[in-house]
Amino acid sequence: MKNRLLLVTCLLVSGAAVAQSVPRKPLPIIDVHVHAMKVNPNFAADMCPWFLKDMPGSDPNQPPPSFVNTDCVAPLKAAKSDAEMQTALVETMQRLNMTIIAYGDAQILRNWKKAAPGRVIAGIGISSPNDMSVKAFTDSLSSGFYEVMGEVAPQYQGLSPSDMSLDGYFAAAEKLNIPVGIHMGTGGNGMANLTQPKYRASLGRPFLLEDVLARHPKMKIWVMHAGYPMLDEMIALMGANAYVYVDLAGFIWSYPQAEIHAYLKRLVQAGFGKRILYGTDFMVWPKLFETSIGLIENADYLSFDQKRDILFNNAVRFFRLDASKYK
Numbered sequence: 001m002k003n004r005l006l007l008v009t010c011l012l013v014s015g016a017a018v019a020q021s022v023p024r025k026p027l028p029i030i031d032v033h034v035h036a037m038k039v040n041p042n043f044a045a046d047m048c049p050w051f052l053k054d055m056p057g058s059d060p061n062q063p064p065p066s067f068v069n070t071d072c073v074a075p076l077k078a079a080k081s082d083a084e085m086q087t088a089l090v091e092t093m094q095r096l097n098m099t100i101i102a103y104g105d106a107q108i109l110r111n112w113k114k115a116a117p118g119r120v121i122a123g124i125g126i127s128s129p130n131d132m133s134v135k136a137f138t139d140s141l142s143s144g145f146y147e148v149m150g151e152v153a154p155q156y157q158g159l160s161p162s163d164m165s166l167d168g169y170f171a172a173a174e175k176l177n178i179p180v181g182i183h184m185g186t187g188g189n190g191m192a193n194l195t196q197p198k199y200r201a202s203l204g205r206p207f208l209l210e211d212v213l214a215r216h217p218k219m220k221i222w223v224m225h226a227g228y229p230m231l232d233e234m235i236a237l238m239g240a241n242a243y244v245y246v247d248l249a250g251f252i253w254s255y256p257q258a259e260i261h262a263y264l265k266r267l268v269q270a271g272f273g274k275r276i277l278y279g280t281d282f283m284v285w286p287k288l289f290e291t292s293i294g295l296i297e298n299a300d301y302l303s304f305d306q307k308r309d310i311l312f313n314n315a316v317r318f319f320r321l322d323a324s325k326y327k
């Protein structure tokens with residue numbers, strides 16, 4: 001009896017040791033806003049998150065302000081080559097149990113999909129009729145490679161999202177049941193001076209979506225950057241249009257944390273916790289994923305369930321995914 005007890009104890013102990021040695025898979029995360037781009041080592045600067053805590057006074061006779069700030073103790077390192085980027089991205093996706101919706105360079109997207117099967121959903125964006133014809137766009141969507149239309153960013157081209165020159169593209173997405181992500185709101189400090197002279201802050205107003213939504217009642221859109229900082233219009237638009245979601249990309253790591261939390265808290269407080277998607281606007285800094293996830297994890301005004309909605313459940317619902325494939 002004593003021996004048998006000893007054996008049972010040994011089995012229990014070794015069972016516990018085995019259970020401890022197998023790391024638990026983290027709960028799944030979906031990042032709905034990732035840019036797939038070729039790395040240009042000359043432009044891939046390191047970056048200090050939440051750098052827009054002061055908007056420096058500038059003068060047009062001086063060199064323009066830089067897009068990011070590198071002046072902090074531990075800036076996020078930029079990847080210096082496509083290979084370094086891909087290795088870091090794949091490792092991060094596996095470790096964090098993360099799936100991404102990514103837009104940009106077609107070859108990079110193909111490489112990422114191959115390197116991380118099942119973790120990359122490809123999107124194709126259009127921002128003006130000069131990008132490609134409606135026919136070429138429809139053919140691309142019909143190929144099956146692209147499952148999302150994004151990032152659509154007419155604001156940078158000086159166009160409203162409801163401009164009729166874009167209507168054929170939205171009609172194609174609506175017909176093919178493809179979700180659409182549209183850039184509305186912030187584009188970074190001094191964007192109109194830096195690289196995008198056609199950018200207009202006023203063309204990021206969420207109300208500008210009302211006409212295109214009315215013309216395409218079956219189209220499912222999400223407002224990228226949550227229309228920051230036009231919160232009242234964003235809330236009014238979502239109140240009037242039950243299928244519109246938002247993502248938190250870009251401002252989640254660039255504006256001061258108190259400002260991000262105030263915006264996010266108000267969206268949740270207004271009742272839209274089920275329509276907020278987690279997204280980063282990832283470009284070249286592999287550690288940006290953890291930095292951005294940390295902001296959600298540290299939001300003490302959100303319950304565990306509300307965090308899970310933002311990080312995963314809302315994206316599953318919005319993109320009509322099969323949750324069982326993402327355990």
Ligand SMILES: [Zn+2]
Pocket residue numbers: 151153183184224225250
């Ligand atoms: Zn954007």
